[in-house]
Amino acid sequence: MIRPILRYGSEVLHAAASPVGDITPDIHTLIDDMIQTMYAAPGIGLAAPQVGVPLRIFVADISGGRLSGDLLAFVNPELVEASGAQHEDEGCLSIPGFTSTVTRPTRAVVRGLDRDGRPQVVEGTGLLARCFAHEMDHLDGTLFVNRLRGLKKELILRKVKKLSRSGKW
Numbered sequence: 001m002i003r004p005i006l007r008y009g010s011e012v013l014h015a016a017a018s019p020v021g022d023i024t025p026d027i028h029t030l031i032d033d034m035i036q037t038m039y040a041a042p043g044i045g046l047a048a049p050q051v052g053v054p055l056r057i058f059v060a061d062i063s064g065g066r067l068s069g070d071l072l073a074f075v076n077p078e079l080v081e082a083s084g085a086q087h088e089d090e091g092c093l094s095i096p097g098f099t100s101t102v103t104r105p106t107r108a109v110v111r112g113l114d115r116d117g118r119p120q121v122v123e124g125t126g127l128l129a130r131c132f133a134h135e136m137d138h139l140d141g142t143l144f145v146n147r148l149r150g151l152k153k154e155l156i157l158r159k160v161k162k163l164s165r166s167g168k169w
């Protein structure tokens with residue numbers, strides 16, 4: 001089932017998410033829904049708070065569904081290594097219509113559980129490292145605009161506020 005994606009300003013997006021206890025059938029349903037929602041958007045990553053669930057889960061597929069081996073689901077992920085710096089444009093399904101250059105690691109290693117509760121460690125470079133850093137941020141209540149400074153940040157937040165006020169957000 002495709003779930004609605006919450007936007008900047010929704011409380012759950014701006015708070016740290018809680019660890020998952022048991023991986024119950026409800027968690028499986030949530031992960032399946034998140035995958036479907038990510039592909040439908042379309043996006044390359046989605047964190048549970050973006051669909052209103054304050055749990056430490058994210059899904060990612062930097063191929064956007066074109067390469068079957070690229071789909072990842074992480075439960076209780078931790079960023080165990082990050083190195084290098086890349087400066088590329090980045091967007092977020094919770095801040096549609098806006099992108100900005102965000103500095104991210106060029107290499108990131110995430111450790112956690114897969115959807116069946118098995119431990120997994122995945123090393124990402126390039127776009128996947130960016131995706132990992134972005135999704136891990138979501139689980140701590142941080143969106144990419146929170147990483148911007150000065151005028152860039154103000155411009156995006158001012159436009160978002162304007163859209164909210166006119167009911168278009």
Ligand SMILES: [Zn+2]
Nearest residue numbers: 091092093094
């Ligand atoms: Zn995002």
